[in-house]
Amino acid sequence: MAQEFAEVVVIGGGAMGASTAYHLTALGVADVVLLERDALAGGSTGRSAGGIRAQFADELNIRIALRSMAEFETFDQRFGVDIAFDPCGYLFLLDNERDVARFRAALELQAAHNVPSSELTPSQAAEIVPQIETGDLLAATYCPLDGRATPEAVVAAYAEAARARGARIFQGEAVERIHVRNGRVEAVETPSRRIATETVVCTAGVWTRGLAALVRLDVPVRGESRWIFFTPEAGGLPDRVPLTIDFTTSFYFHREGPGLAFGGREQTAEELAGPATRRLPVLADLPIQTSWWGYYEMSPDHNAIVGESADPGRFLYATGFSGHGFQQSPAVGEHLAELVAGREPTLDLSPFSLERFTSGAVREEQFVI
Ligand SMILES: Cc1cc2nc3c(=O)[nH]c(=O)nc-3n(C[C@H](O)[C@H](O)[C@H](O)COP(=O)(O)OP(=O)(O)OC[C@H]3O[C@@H](n4cnc5c(N)ncnc54)[C@H](O)[C@@H]3O)c2cc1C
Incomplete structure (x- = not known):
C-alpha cells in the first residue's frame, strides 16, 4: 500500500468537495488530496437539476446564495469554462x-x-x-437573479483549477478508514493508499454519515x-x-x-x-x-450541516443540504477552505454546525422543494 502525506484530504468529489479543493488552493493551501470513490460528480451532484436561487426563508441561506451567485455569474470568465449559467429566474x-x-x-x-x-x-x-x-x-x-447552471461543468472546472494549483485528485478511491490519534485526525485509508494528514474535510454527501461514524461522530443526514x-x-x-x-x-x-x-x-x-x-x-x-x-441529503431541519468537529480535531464536514447543495457549493467550499486555512470566514456559518442539534438551536428552512 502506497504511503503518502497531504496537508488536507478532501473526501468526495461532488460540487462541495471540488469547490473546497479549489478554494483551498486559491488560499495557498496547495498540498491537497481529493479522494472520490467513484467518478467526479458521480453522486448527487451529477443528478441535480442545477437550480440556483436566492429565494430562501432563512437569512443565512440568502447570504450563502448571494455569495455563491457572485461566483456562478463570473465563473466562465474566471475558470474559462462554460457552465451554462442562465438567470432564468x-x-x-x-x-x-x-x-x-x-x-x-x-x-x-x-x-x-x-x-x-x-x-x-x-x-x-x-x-x-x-x-x-x-x-x-x-x-x-x-x-x-435565480437560475440554473450545469453541475458537472462546475465540478470539472473546480477540479481542473485545483489541479492546476497543485491539488492531487484521485477517482476510484473509496475511503474505508480514518485514523485518529490523541483526539486528532492522523490518516485516511483507501484499499490502495494510506495518506497521513492532519486535516480531513468530509464532503461525501449523503454518505457523510457513514464516514463520520468512522470517527465516532453522529451526523444526522439521511x-x-x-x-x-x-x-x-x-x-x-x-x-x-x-x-x-x-x-x-x-x-x-x-x-x-x-x-x-x-x-x-x-x-x-x-x-x-x-x-x-x-x-x-x-x-x-x-x-x-x-x-x-x-x-x-436531508438534515432534520432542512438546513446544511457545516463545520469542524471538536472531537476529533481537524475533521470538517459539509452535508445535509436538503436539495440545495449544488447551488451552495461556491460559498460553502470557500467557507470550509477558510476554516482549514485559519482565515476569518467570509460568512459566519457557525449556526449551521452540528452542535445545533444538541444545543437546541435547530433552525428550519421552510422553502424546501
Ligand atoms: C433529482 C435531484 C435534483 C436536485 N436539484 C438541485 C437543484 O436544483 N439545486 C441544488 O442546489 N441542488 C439540487 N439537488 C441537490 C444536490 O444535488 C446536492 O445537494 C449536492 O449535489 C450535494 O453535493 P455534495 O458534493 O455534497 O454531494 P455529492 O455530489 O453526493 O458528492 C459526494 C461524493 O462523495 C463520494 N463518496 C461517497 N463515499 C465515499 C468514500 N467512502 N470515499 C470517497 N468518496 C466517497 C460519492 O461518490 C460522491 O461523488 C438535487 C438533487 C437531486 C437528487
Whole structure:
C-alpha cells in the first residue's frame, strides 16, 4: 500500500468537495488530496437539476446564495469554462394563505439583502408561463437573479483549477478508514493508499454519515431519493421559462434543451402525473424520454450541516443540504477552505454546525422543494 502525506484530504468529489479543493488552493493551501470513490460528480451532484436561487426563508441561506451567485455569474470568465449559467429566474406558485404569508415574510427578508424578488398575481405568473393552470392560485413570487447552471461543468472546472494549483485528485478511491490519534485526525485509508494528514474535510454527501461514524461522530443526514423526468418536446412552452415550482406539491419543471425536465417528491412518473398535469396540463401529451434519480441529503431541519468537529480535531464536514447543495457549493467550499486555512470566514456559518442539534438551536428552512 502506497504511503503518502497531504496537508488536507478532501473526501468526495461532488460540487462541495471540488469547490473546497479549489478554494483551498486559491488560499495557498496547495498540498491537497481529493479522494472520490467513484467518478467526479458521480453522486448527487451529477443528478441535480442545477437550480440556483436566492429565494430562501432563512437569512443565512440568502447570504450563502448571494455569495455563491457572485461566483456562478463570473465563473466562465474566471475558470474559462462554460457552465451554462442562465438567470432564468425561479417562479414559486402559491395556492394557500399560509404559504402566501410565509413567502411575503421571506420577500421582506430577501429585500433587506437587496434581492430583487417580488410577488406576482396569478395572471402575471401566467404571462411568464402561459401553459400553467392558475385557477386555484392565490399568488406567485419571482426572482430574476435565480437560475440554473450545469453541475458537472462546475465540478470539472473546480477540479481542473485545483489541479492546476497543485491539488492531487484521485477517482476510484473509496475511503474505508480514518485514523485518529490523541483526539486528532492522523490518516485516511483507501484499499490502495494510506495518506497521513492532519486535516480531513468530509464532503461525501449523503454518505457523510457513514464516514463520520468512522470517527465516532453522529451526523444526522439521511438520503431521500428524487427522480427527474425528461421530455423530448416542450409542449409549446416559451424557449426560456423560469424554474417553476408548485410549492404545495413540490412539482417543478424547467426547460432542458428542446424539451422539459420535471420532478417532485413522488417516486414514479405515474404518482407524479396527478400533481404535474393539474398544474401543467400539456405534460399529459408529452412522452417521457428518459429519467434518473439521486439522493437529496436531508438534515432534520432542512438546513446544511457545516463545520469542524471538536472531537476529533481537524475533521470538517459539509452535508445535509436538503436539495440545495449544488447551488451552495461556491460559498460553502470557500467557507470550509477558510476554516482549514485559519482565515476569518467570509460568512459566519457557525449556526449551521452540528452542535445545533444538541444545543437546541435547530433552525428550519421552510422553502424546501
Ligand atoms: C433529482 C435531484 C435534483 C436536485 N436539484 C438541485 C437543484 O436544483 N439545486 C441544488 O442546489 N441542488 C439540487 N439537488 C441537490 C444536490 O444535488 C446536492 O445537494 C449536492 O449535489 C450535494 O453535493 P455534495 O458534493 O455534497 O454531494 P455529492 O455530489 O453526493 O458528492 C459526494 C461524493 O462523495 C463520494 N463518496 C461517497 N463515499 C465515499 C468514500 N467512502 N470515499 C470517497 N468518496 C466517497 C460519492 O461518490 C460522491 O461523488 C438535487 C438533487 C437531486 C437528487
